[in-house]
Amino acid sequence: MSSPDDEDLQQHRTYLLRYAIVQLRDSELAEDVVQETLLAALEGRARFSGKSTHKTWLTGILKHKIIDAMRRKSREQPLTATEDESEADAIDAMFKQDGHWQQFPASWGNPEKSLEDKRFWSVFEACSQLMPARTARVFMMREVMELSTEEICKELSITPTNLWVMLHRARLSLRECLEIKWFGGKT
Amino acid sequence: MPGNQVVRGQDVKLRMLGLSCKDASALLSQAQERTLGPYERLKLRLHLGLCDGCTNFRRQLEFIRAAVRRYRDS
Numbered sequence: 001m002s003s004p005d006d007e008d009l010q011q012h013r014t015y016l017l018r019y020a021i022v023q024l025r026d027s028e029l030a031e032d033v034v035q036e037t038l039l040a041a042l043e044g045r046a047r048f049s050g051k052s053t054h055k056t057w058l059t060g061i062l063k064h065k066i067i068d069a070m071r072r073k074s075r076e077q078p079l080t081a082t083e084d085e086s087e088a089d090a091i092d093a094m095f096k097q098d099g100h101w102q103q104f105p106a107s108w109g110n111p112e113k114s115l116e117d118k119r120f121w122s123v124f125e126a127c128s129q130l131m132p133a134r135t136a137r138v139f140m141m142r143e144v145m146e147l148s149t150e151e152i153c154k155e156l157s158i159t160p161t162n163l164w165v166m167l168h169r170a171r172l173s174l175r176e177c178l179e180i181k182w183f184g185g186k187t
Numbered sequence: 188m189p190g191n192q193v194v195r196g197q198d199v200k201l202r203m204l205g206l207s208c209k210d211a212s213a214l215l216s217q218a219q220e221r222t223l224g225p226y227e228r229l230k231l232r233l234h235l236g237l238c239d240g241c242t243n244f245r246r247q248l249e250f251i252r253a254a255v256r257r258y259r260d261s
Contacts, residue, residue, distance in 0.1 A: 108250065
């Protein structure tokens with residue numbers, strides 16, 4: 001593939017924007033990040049190797065811009081002890097005093113079938129909006145950008161234990177919501 | 188189905204093993220971030236053998252990971 005012009009790059013704007021919004025949960029910031037990405041791509045287009053598609057290449061640049069934005073955000077709003085506690089409280093709330101589940105996880109049958117269902121994705125989007133923005137950002141760094149524990153802890157100046165608690169909370173909350181809103185009626 | 192919590196005798200055994208559903212679910216989640224130690228794996232295996240809820244949770248974690256990636260790549 002040849003080096004892209006502005007029009008080639010703009011084609012991917014919608015995709016990039018959605019990618020950024022899901023992770024940053026802040027549409028204004030997402031706009032900025034996508035804008036920076038497209039500018040950087042245009043400036044650096046001579047370096048486009050042609051080994052990947054334009055979309056993959058742009059996504060690679062976007063990931064770095066998102067991490068930068070998250071790093072800035074976490075510097076402006078560092079993890080406070082109260083927030084840390086509220087994550088642990090949210091987990092506590094999903095279990096009884098003796099450590100049993102409040103909502104015993106049900107069998108979802110063959111959940112992969114749902115991936116083909118458009119309605120599932122709107123439930124999925126709604127459910128991922130339920131966790132606090134900070135938790136969602138960390139969850140997306142891990143699951144969408146596939147950063148390691150070490151990388152995320154370094155970027156956000158948090159400890160692995162902090163991180164694991166947040167990720168666990170994110171998964172529990174997503175799980176519970178999907179079970180109630182989607183799988184509950186299916187099994 | 189809140190009715191199918193582990194039956195009473197198993198419940199006692201689980202607590203003797205020192206791993207509640209809360210602990211087990213945290214380990215299952217951490218297993219997505221790091222390699223669990225041999226003792227953690229053993230305790231978890233014993234717990235999962237007796238607990239359908241946590242076994243379902245393990246499967247749900249795999250599904251959630253796959254779903255996020257599908258969402259990303261769509």
